[in-house]
Amino acid sequence: MGMPMGLPGAIDRPHEGPNVAALFASLSIPHHLGSPHAVQPEAIPYFGGKRMSLSPEEATERVKGFALHLGADLVGIAEINPLWVYSTRGHIMDDNWERWGSEIELSHPYAIAFAMEMSRDMVWTAPHTASVVESGLVYAKVAFVATELASFIANLGYSATANHFQHYDVLLVPMAVDAGLGEVGRLGLLMTEEFGPRVRLGCVTTDLPLIPDGPVDIGVEDFCRVCKKCADGCPSKSIPLDAPREVNGTFRWRLNAETCFEYWARIGTDCCLCMRVCPWSHPGTPPHRLIAELVVRNQVARRIFSSMDDLFYGKKPKPASPPKWASYGE
Numbered sequence: 001m002g003m004p005m006g007l008p009g010a011i012d013r014p015h016e017g018p019n020v021a022a023l024f025a026s027l028s029i030p031h032h033l034g035s036p037h038a039v040q041p042e043a044i045p046y047f048g049g050k051r052m053s054l055s056p057e058e059a060t061e062r063v064k065g066f067a068l069h070l071g072a073d074l075v076g077i078a079e080i081n082p083l084w085v086y087s088t089r090g091h092i093m094d095d096n097w098e099r100w101g102s103e104i105e106l107s108h109p110y111a112i113a114f115a116m117e118m119s120r121d122m123v124w125t126a127p128h129t130a131s132v133v134e135s136g137l138v139y140a141k142v143a144f145v146a147t148e149l150a151s152f153i154a155n156l157g158y159s160a161t162a163n164h165f166q167h168y169d170v171l172l173v174p175m176a177v178d179a180g181l182g183e184v185g186r187l188g189l190l191m192t193e194e195f196g197p198r199v200r201l202g203c204v205t206t207d208l209p210l211i212p213d214g215p216v217d218i219g220v221e222d223f224c225r226v227c228k229k230c231a232d233g234c235p236s237k238s239i240p241l242d243a244p245r246e247v248n249g250t251f252r253w254r255l256n257a258e259t260c261f262e263y264w265a266r267i268g269t270d271c272c273l274c275m276r277v278c279p280w281s282h283p284g285t286p287p288h289r290l291i292a293e294l295v296v297r298n299q300v301a302r303r304i305f306s307s308m309d310d311l312f313y314g315k316k317p318k319p320a321s322p323p324k325w326a327s328y329g330e
């Protein structure tokens with residue numbers, strides 16, 4: 001999900017102005033940070049391109065620890081599957097249009113994938129403008145973490161590329177799955193055990209030798225087979241109601257990205273309604289943590305809690321009110 005097309009904030013007209021201003025303020029940050037995306041060690045004057053000698057174990061510990069220290073909430077390492085690398089450049093955010101359609105060549109063998117939590121209170125206002133204020137803010141935070149992490153690796157003497165709102169070489173969701181951050185849910189987003197789909201993703205690719213993590217099974221597919229809350233609530237009917245199927249060699253639910261994006265363009269936000277209603281998006285309070293732990297480990301708990309969510313929160317819960325500073329009228 002990213003910047004909506006169409007009239008920004010249209011759903012909250014005529015009160016959308018301050019929230020749209022906050023959105024664009026955040027989206028300007030990746031632009032300021034984003035060049036150059038690939039950081040080569042020769043460009044770092046302090047160590048003159050000399051490689052520091054680090055074992056993969058130590059490098060992994062330092063890179064993961066620094067990512068968390070910078071503000072990432074979850075971090076994992078994946079070996080890069082070439083299937084997750086875009087073939088040609090189709091996302092131009094710096095007006096450098098001659099690069100459009102050029103081949104993407106990526107020689108880095110590793111990806112450091114990370115997730116950052118989005119505020120539950122802001123996401124709970126979806127699809128109104130306060131939720132897209134949060135999307136923009138977390139895109140900016142992701143850009144900061146990715147850029148600084150890539151720069152850190154270059155200072156160690158290795159090549160690194162920051163992937164964030166301004167520049168993507170790789171598909172972030174399957175990369176995050178390979179790095180063990182979660183599974184893909186019915187709504188087509190990464191579902192984490194800690195925050196459900198209420199996260200934004202970033203990634204740094206590198207030739208620094210690291211120790212990869214592996215995919216995890218936290219019961220998402222089993223839960224989503226019963227729960228259809230996102231599909232029932234989706235205003236553009238973009239989320240499938242049936243079972244997952246094979247799509248381009250992977251077994252999953254396929255979101256209709258075109259109809260989803262058309263809806264964004266109509267309302268002028270990135271909607272996020274599916275993220276809001278998902279039972280996995282609840283805040284990390286002690287009762288919700290306990291339920292999440294049961295759901296991850298036990299199939300019976302998945303059946304019970306997918307129905308109980310409807311009882312507690314309703315089948316089609318309404319958006320919550322925003323904080324006063326992000327209000328948008330009635």
Ligand code: SF4
Binds near residue numbers: 264274
């Ligand atoms: S239109 Fe549907 S799939 Fe797209 S963000 Fe909204 S709820 Fe999710």
Ligand code: SF4
Binds near residue numbers: 224277
């Ligand atoms: S709302 Fe239900 S079906 Fe949709 S992603 Fe969340 S758990 Fe899965």
